[in-house]
Amino acid sequence: MELEPxxxxxxxxxxxxxxxxxxxxxxxxxxxxxxxxxxxFLVGKGRAAAGRRHPPEVVETLLDFLAAGGKRIxxxxxxxGWHAAGGGEDTASVVRVAASLELFVAFALIHxxxxxxxxxxxxxxxxxxxxxxxxxxxxxxxxxxxxxxxxIGNLALIxxxxxxxxxxxxxxRRRVVHGLYDAMLEEVMYGQYLDVxxxxxxxxxxxxxxxxxxxxxxxxxxxxxxxxxxxAGADTATLDLCTTLGLPLGEAFQIRDDLLDVFGSADGACAxxxxxxxxxxxxxxxxxxxxxxxxxxxxRLHDLVGRADLDEDGGAEVRALLEATAARERTEHMIxxxxxxxxxxxxTAGLPPAASGALRGLAVTATRYTA
Amino acid sequence: MELEPxxxxxxxxxxxxxxxxxxxxxxxxxxxxxxxxxxxFLVGKGRAAAGRRHPPEVVETLLDFLAAGGKRIxxxxxxxGWHAAGGGEDTASVVRVAASLELFVAFALIHxxxxxxxxxxxxxxxxxxxxxxxxxxxxxxxxxxxxxxxxIGNLALIxxxxxxxxxxxxxxRRRVVHGLYDAMLEEVMYGQYLDVxxxxxxxxxxxxxxxxxxxxxxxxxxxxxxxxxxxAGADTATLDLCTTLGLPLGEAFQIRDDLLDVFGSADGACAxxxxxxxxxxxxxxxxxxxxxxxxxxxxRLHDLVGRADLDEDGGAEVRALLEATAARERTEHMIxxxxxxxxxxxxTAGLPPAASGALRGLAVTATRYTA
Numbered sequence: 021m022e023l024e025p026x027x028x029x030x031x032x033x034x035x036x037x038x039x040x041x042x043x044x045x046x047x048x049x050x051x052x053x054x055x056x057x058x059x060x061f062l063v064g065k066g067r068a069a070a071g072r073r074h075p076p077e078v079v080e081t082l083l084d085f086l087a088a089g090g091k092r093i094x095x096x097x098x099x100x101g102w103h104a105a106g107g108g109e110d111t112a113s114v115v116r117v118a119a120s121l122e123l124f125v126a127f128a129l130i131h132x133x134x135x136x137x138x139x140x141x142x143x144x145x146x147x148x149x150x151x152x153x154x155x156x157x158x159x160x161x162x163x164x165x166x167x168x169x170x171x172i173g174n175l176a177l178i179x180x181x182x183x184x185x186x187x188x189x190x191x192x193r194r195r196v197v198h199g200l201y202d203a204m205l206e207e208v209m210y211g212q213y214l215d216v217x218x219x220x221x222x223x224x225x226x227x228x229x230x231x232x233x234x235x236x237x238x239x240x241x242x243x244x245x246x247x248x249x250x251x252a253g254a255d256t257a258t259l260d261l262c263t264t265l266g267l268p269l270g271e272a273f274q275i276r277d278d279l280l281d282v283f284g285s286a287d288g289a290c291a292x293x294x295x296x297x298x299x300x301x302x303x304x305x306x307x308x309x310x311x312x313x314x315x316x317x318x319x320r321l322h323d324l325v326g327r328a329d330l331d332e333d334g335g336a337e338v339r340a341l342l343e344a345t346a347a348r349e350r351t352e353h354m355i356x357x358x359x360x361x362x363x364x365x366x367x368t369a370g371l372p373p374a375a376s377g378a379l380r381g382l383a384v385t386a387t388r389y390t391a
Numbered sequence: 392m393e394l395e396p397x398x399x400x401x402x403x404x405x406x407x408x409x410x411x412x413x414x415x416x417x418x419x420x421x422x423x424x425x426x427x428x429x430x431x432f433l434v435g436k437g438r439a440a441a442g443r444r445h446p447p448e449v450v451e452t453l454l455d456f457l458a459a460g461g462k463r464i465x466x467x468x469x470x471x472g473w474h475a476a477g478g479g480e481d482t483a484s485v486v487r488v489a490a491s492l493e494l495f496v497a498f499a500l501i502h503x504x505x506x507x508x509x510x511x512x513x514x515x516x517x518x519x520x521x522x523x524x525x526x527x528x529x530x531x532x533x534x535x536x537x538x539x540x541x542x543i544g545n546l547a548l549i550x551x552x553x554x555x556x557x558x559x560x561x562x563x564r565r566r567v568v569h570g571l572y573d574a575m576l577e578e579v580m581y582g583q584y585l586d587v588x589x590x591x592x593x594x595x596x597x598x599x600x601x602x603x604x605x606x607x608x609x610x611x612x613x614x615x616x617x618x619x620x621x622x623a624g625a626d627t628a629t630l631d632l633c634t635t636l637g638l639p640l641g642e643a644f645q646i647r648d649d650l651l652d653v654f655g656s657a658d659g660a661c662a663x664x665x666x667x668x669x670x671x672x673x674x675x676x677x678x679x680x681x682x683x684x685x686x687x688x689x690x691r692l693h694d695l696v697g698r699a700d701l702d703e704d705g706g707a708e709v710r711a712l713l714e715a716t717a718a719r720e721r722t723e724h725m726i727x728x729x730x731x732x733x734x735x736x737x738x739t740a741g742l743p744p745a746a747s748g749a750l751r752g753l754a755v756t757a758t759r760y761t762a
Contacts, residue, residue, distance in 0.1 A: 074584075131545070135534070155588075163506070167505075175581075179577075181573070213449060
């Protein structure tokens with residue numbers, strides 16, 4: 021993830037820039053509140069586990085996973101959604117729901133890494149790999165490491181729901197929040213399923229976009245915004261506005277993430293990689309490339325993409341093909357058009373200035389792409 | 392699972408036996424109600440999936456899994472717990488919570504089968520194996536099949552919680568029900584974790600009992616009874632009674648299950664098997680055997696148990712060792728003493744006769760062991 025919500029992005033109407041003096045949402049403080057809830061909750065779980073002689077590494081693994089990084093973008097968007105719907109004085113409930121989203125992310129990533137057999141996550145060994153190491157050299161270590169990580173992932177989901185169950189919402193808000201949360205979980209599972217069980221890369225841009233939408237876009241922006249808004253008692257129009265803003269922003273974010281994975285970023289913060297190409301991930305970028313390719317180009321792309329042993333030369337060849345077919349340019353255009361769509365909606369949405377400003381800022385960091 | 396709650400077990404004080412005329416709980420009708428809720432819910436999920444062009448096999452897999460069998464013991468115990476706490480006229484909420492427990496069981500078993508790489512479940516290929524077949528001959532089929540099954544299992548858990556969220560409970564009962572449910576999920580995950588990441592079979596009977604307790608016993612009897620009771624608004628004394636009854640009954644059930652896996656049953660309904668022995672499952676039976684073994688017997692047990700290629704002769708040798716060390720006899724004694732404990736508690740608990748009768752019946756079927 022490349023979002024940098026802690027920084028004031030260029031172009032955002034922040035008070036410090038003198039363009040427009042608005043009440044800002046202190047995203048850094050929000051992040052600290054969310055992390056404090058997560059730490060309190062998990063430290064409590066660790067104490068309870070010790071009392072029952074359960075293995076301490078389950079909680080330790082989750083604490084380490086959260087401490088290793090992550091931009092808490094979903095938690096921040098949840099709180100922004102709450103402000104968008106009028107917010108209020110007492111932030112305890114919305115911060116708890118926001119914290120729940122971050123445990124949900126831990127669950128999804130830990131399971132994703134098992135399914136992809138990813139080597140690392142957030143600069144550390146992926147959880148199933150770390151457990152495998154812990155088990156030492158044994159023919160069963162691979163299967164048992166994956167099993168242990170599966171269970172730690174499950175506990176992250178179960179505890180995410182426990183945070184939600186204990187967020188002290190009144191019955192009507194609770195009903196709406198649970199409905200949105202359950203829908204989000206279902207969408208992400210279907211998105212991951214489409215990704216895992218799908219037919220591999222093809223030229224169907226719409227199919228690639230559906231995976232983006234279900235696997236990532238709704239759960240990254242739309243649902244977190246809606247959940248925060250629902251905690252503030254938002255009406256249907258506000259929840260719909262969260263969708264109108266959240267879908268293009270979430271898609272732009274994920275399409276850009278896929279572009280960065282292949283091409284890296286100009287500032288060097290993100291190096292060009294081989295991860296998605298080796299995995300044969302069904303990205304919009306690749307679908308556009310296959311769509312516009314000549315028959316020989318297409319054969320070459322199919323030859324190279326999805327090879328677990330793809331080397332740097334092969335990666336460079338794929339990148340050249342994605343440039344030659346204008347897939348890269350068209351992908352950048354898709355990101356830009358979604359960014360502009362978000363700004364247009366914000367211009368007329370009449371949101372409270374603090375929420376509108378935060379969303380503009382997040383839209384810039386989520387979509388800025390210069391390579 | 393060997394429970395046969397649909398039949399009137401010998402020894403149960405059922406009205407039809409003329410020992411005591413009590414109002415019976417019609418367990419067959421309860422099962423039909425639970426299955427109707429599950430089918431309605433999942434068929435609705437299937438319709439929604441079709442509308443969004445999601446793959447239909449996710450819902451189909453879960454419907455097939457439920458249709459293939461399972462005694463719905465947790466659902467029945469949930470409704471018995473509700474009767475034990477006084478029940479009431481409207482069964483809709485308790486049946487929905489009971490149905491939720493069966494989706495939770497589907498989740499736990501689908502994931503368990505991935506972790507053990509089990510071949511079959513309920514007479515059909517295990518879900519990850521079925522998906523692997525579906526993918527056809529491909530080097531990635533094994534990993535992708537496991538990934539697909541992982542996600543279908545996750546959806547079973549997510550939908551179990553959705554059934555709970557929509558069970559129309561008043562705020563106080565909802566709070567208690569969610570607390571019990573979240574505790575149950577956590578216990579089962581820790582139990583599975585101990586099982587997966589543990590050190591393999593040893594002579595520590597207490598450690599084997601802890602796995603039984605967390606992985607199975609509480610989630611099979613104690614928590615379902617408590618959940619049903621909580622739906623009926625039970626007080627703390629009644630919830631505690633569910634524990635006093637549920638723990639020994641759940642342990643007896645699982646210890647017997649482990650005994651049946653190795654030795655089979657006299658009536659031939661359950662054949663002696665090699666599953667647990669090949670897997671090296673840490674059962675109470677095996678711990679008792681290792682504890683009482685002479686050094687040569689112990690070496691032989693360690694040699695044989697946990698070998699994936701253990702053959703019938705090896706299995707027969709292990710069985711003979713478990714007889715010679717009196718492990719089998721002591722295991723049977725542990726089951727019987729738990730059964731008697733349950734009856735003693737029921738004698739003085741003062742439960743409504745229908746609930747008491749159903750529990751006596753379930754205690755007999757859950758613990759009857761004659762080989």
